[in-house]
Amino acid sequence: MAGPDEQDERAFLESYDPRAFDPVAVTVDVVALTIRDGALHVLLVRRGEPPFAGMWALPGGFLRGVRDAEDLPEAAVRELAEETGVSAADGPLERVHLEQLGTYGAPGRDPRMRVVSVAYLAFAPELPDPEAGGDAADAAWTPVDALGLTEAGDQRPGTTRRLAFDHARIVSDGLERARSKLEYTPLATAFCAAEFTIPELRAVYEAVWGEELHAGNFHRKVLSVPGFVESTGGTADRGGRRGGPRPRLYRAGDARLLHPALLRPSREEEIR
């Protein structure tokens, strides 16, 4: 074992000048989810440069470390704002729920150098189409079903829209987190406008979980969970797409956890 002096010196070097010995880059990537036309979409940008030129990737970029040092969630909001063309200050991004998803740092995940990526998950109501003005060659909301993601976190052969780096894994993790969070938190309301109807809320669950829910039971269940939604007293402009009475309007309640939870019907496979 190294003597005390030698050890102190090493500790000093490692502590005070990381550039001198072992460079690691930190990026922040965002898995932004929204619902469009009843389907779950994720925001992707098309890469213009190698590596993975022409493939799609999550919006993200390097963390500003010292110059204009920013916190991790700040960096995530910045990346999201850059890609959507929406300023973080004004409206739409206000209602975005942001949470940390996980950090990905396997050696070789970026062929250029050692990169550790902190991934954030964003839940948003319908946002504008991304503007191509950002860093990327192109950007678009993409239906997650079009990515052909497998349970193992990669893409099925034959999927045309390929994801760069390990972003298939990150998107898979984000989707699983979203599906899980809908069970025990009121996060589904983050996909809705400020006022929404129970059928709209059910459409969110169906889009994220990818399965149909029983309308009657869902309705009663949502109203029975304390603090999930609260009535506005109002009524929607019109009924369902093909008829039916006008649903009542609700807004998000003050609950942070759903109790009892809204469990997914088909969870049997994941148990073992």
Next chain:
Amino acid sequence: MAGPDEQDERAFLESYDPRAFDPVAVTVDVVALTIRDGALHVLLVRRGEPPFAGMWALPGGFLRGVRDAEDLPEAAVRELAEETGVSAADGPLERVHLEQLGTYGAPGRDPRMRVVSVAYLAFAPELPDPEAGGDAADAAWTPVDALGLTEAGDQRPGTTRRLAFDHARIVSDGLERARSKLEYTPLATAFCAAEFTIPELRAVYEAVWGEELHAGNFHRKVLSVPGFVESTGGTADRGGRRGGPRPRLYRAGDARLLHPALLRPSREEEIR
């Protein structure tokens, strides 16, 4: 907005030489939890050098980025092994459950420089006392109750064992994760030896949740969850500490999720 050439150049620089512009150091810290004498303990090391000299901190260190590049979980296992003095290859660390907890990167969290720390959470059965041979001046399993952690993630005034950096927040997050995971995963078995009794398992729940559970209902509940535990057919050497029949022995089952879950009795406060 910058022209295409200028933009390309900036992207090139940022992509290929992070050392040239904005250094960020990456560390991996470990919140290692175990149960000793019926109480939940966390592994801490005492800092010998400023900043925060004399205070306690989580075991951790810099990620080996290029030289001996290692994946994040590898780094966590390495840090844990270094502090416990147990080689990762042999016995005890084999049964340790490891999962990523979160990443902490607020500017100023380390006064020396910009550090992003990836925190891992480890659940372990009883491990040996740490050896002081590692980097740290001292290392010890510490009862989490002795840290005086508040719900806000800091330490109550008057707590003697102060935590350095934002490690009070990280430990708090780790504890909350552990408490939550006990509800819907069989992770409590990771705190037990290979063979254990239902009362021992209940002691784990009581230590992590910090509340007593009804022995009879707990027993029936555990056996009713498919795949949580399976009988070994054996019986413990002796009964309870102050009498009682000898409990039967079980081992961990093949379930990855508990269904139905084992919910904490007192969750009322956290809901809103």
Next chain:
DNA sequence: GCAATAGTGTCTTTAAGACATTATTGT
């Protein structure tokens, strides 16, 4: 002997899910 404990039984309350029903709307 006595107190503590493991394990099981019973009962009540709550919640989930299947199904039915009524009223109201769009086409």
Next chain:
DNA sequence: ACAATAATGTCTTAAAGACACTATTGC
């Protein structure tokens, strides 16, 4: 007119929790 839909009602089953009880052990 007709089909779709919102919202509510009913019934069955599963599960949680309170409580009681027996058998077995340590001291």
